[in-house]
Amino acid sequence: TAGLKTTWLGRPFYYYEEVGSTNQVAKDLAEQGAPHGAAVLAEGQTSGRGRLGRGWLSPAGKGIWLSLVLRPRVAPWQLPQLSLLAAVGVASAIKEITGLEVGIKWPNDILSRGKKLCGILTEMRAEVEITQYVILGIGLNVNLDIEDFTRDLWPLATSLKLELGWEVPRLPLLQSLLYHLEGWYQIWEKEGFVPVRESWKKASVTLGRLVKVEAGNEVYEGRAIDIDGEGRLLVEGADHTLRRFTYGEVTLRI
Ligand code: BT5
Known part of the structure; x- marks a missing residue:
């Protein structure tokens, strides 16, 4: 020390x-x-x-x-x-x-x-x-x-x-x-x-990118737009619905 x-x-x-x-x-x-x-x-x-x-x-x-x-x-x-x-x-x-x-x-x-x-x-x-x-x-x-x-x-x-x-x-x-x-x-x-x-x-290399998020059995694709006040990832789908993820595996897409 x-x-x-x-x-x-x-x-x-x-x-x-x-x-x-x-x-x-x-x-x-x-x-x-x-x-x-x-x-x-x-x-x-x-x-x-x-x-x-x-x-x-x-x-x-x-x-x-x-x-x-x-x-x-x-x-x-x-x-x-x-x-x-x-x-x-x-x-x-x-x-x-x-x-x-x-x-x-x-x-x-x-x-x-x-x-x-x-x-x-x-x-x-x-x-x-x-x-x-x-x-x-x-x-x-x-x-x-x-x-x-x-x-x-x-x-x-x-x-x-x-x-x-x-x-x-x-x-x-x-x-x-x-x-x-x-x-x-x-x-x-x-x-x-x-x-x-x-x-x-x-x-961040995640925000602004198209991502695939795997959380549990669920797979969700969209654009990562922000993190919220709890640190959750906000992803906007093609249909403009917004999802928040507390945890999950993110794959970055081109
Ligand atoms: C992590 O998990 O990225 C968390 C790793 C934390 C390790 C530290 S070391 C000190 C402390 N004591 C512990 O026992 N753990 C913590 P995850 O996102 O699940 O990534 C794990 C995956 O990364 C593995 O399945 C491999 O594919 C890959 N991986 C394993 N060892 C790696 C390494 N040294 N460098 C890069 N990737 C690795």
């Missing part, structure tokens, strides 16, 4: 050589009372998790596999805002350390040239109207080489090293990431979702 540029995020900081999933470790720590701001980082994960039961490739020493324990004093319906906030924070840190401009695909995939650079997994425990804790999991591909990706993943995924052509030092990137996340979190607490939403929209 010596090099941390934050006041509360990343304190305490738990560092592991290898875990199954940092989100699981963070969840266990949260259940045992870990405070708001606690962070869990691992060099490698053996069973990194994506959304909806999917996996996350996390080779040792090549990425930032990070989970944060947050205890926001907000109602559960506001929590999707937090994962959009995380995407904005990640984009800010990448820009600061590498100069790379990334795009955000709703809700919170970070892309470079259309390929996935970072994924975010938010898990929470809430009871009725009260949020107990949120685990914000961030998987950022920093120095993965082509060989690190599986054959089916490589056309869809990338790393900062592969985008930039140079090895990116992970420590300054991690420090910057925590710094920007803390900064955005404080803006969100003080001013609400509006400034976060504006910043998210600037980096």
Whole structure:
């Protein structure tokens, strides 16, 4: 924690050589009372998790596999805002350390040239109207080489090293990431979702595009026109009906 540029995020900081999933470790720590701001980082994960039961490739020493324990004093319906906030924070840190401009695909995939650079997994425990804790999991591909990706993943995924052509030092990137996340979190607490939403929209590669949204058994096609005050995606169909999506898989269409 010596090099941390934050006041509360990343304190305490738990560092592991290898875990199954940092989100699981963070969840266990949260259940045992870990405070708001606690962070869990691992060099490698053996069973990194994506959304909806999917996996996350996390080779040792090549990425930032990070989970944060947050205890926001907000109602559960506001929590999707937090994962959009995380995407904005990640984009800010990448820009600061590498100069790379990334795009955000709703809700919170970070892309470079259309390929996935970072994924975010938010898990929470809430009871009725009260949020107990949120685990914000961030998987950022920093120095993965082509060989690190599986054959089916490589056309869809990338790393900062592969985008930039140079090895990116992970420590300054991690420090910057925590710094920007803390900064955005404080803006969100003080001013609400509006400034976060504006910043998210600037980096969005989804808005204005024709999209296909798969949510549950449903597939809906239309133009993504905005995100609302809850972070939901607004899609306008050919018949001008408007649909809002809280979650779902978005495919961008030309
Ligand atoms: C996500 O899920 O994008 C959320 C990923 C969150 C990972 C972090 S790492 C730290 C923390 N601890 C965890 O256990 N998880 C979090 P989703 O949108 O469902 O995307 C998953 C899909 O992305 C997979 O099914 C693969 O197709 C693809 N994928 C897997 N590993 C990848 C990687 N390293 N880079 C890019 N794409 C990947």
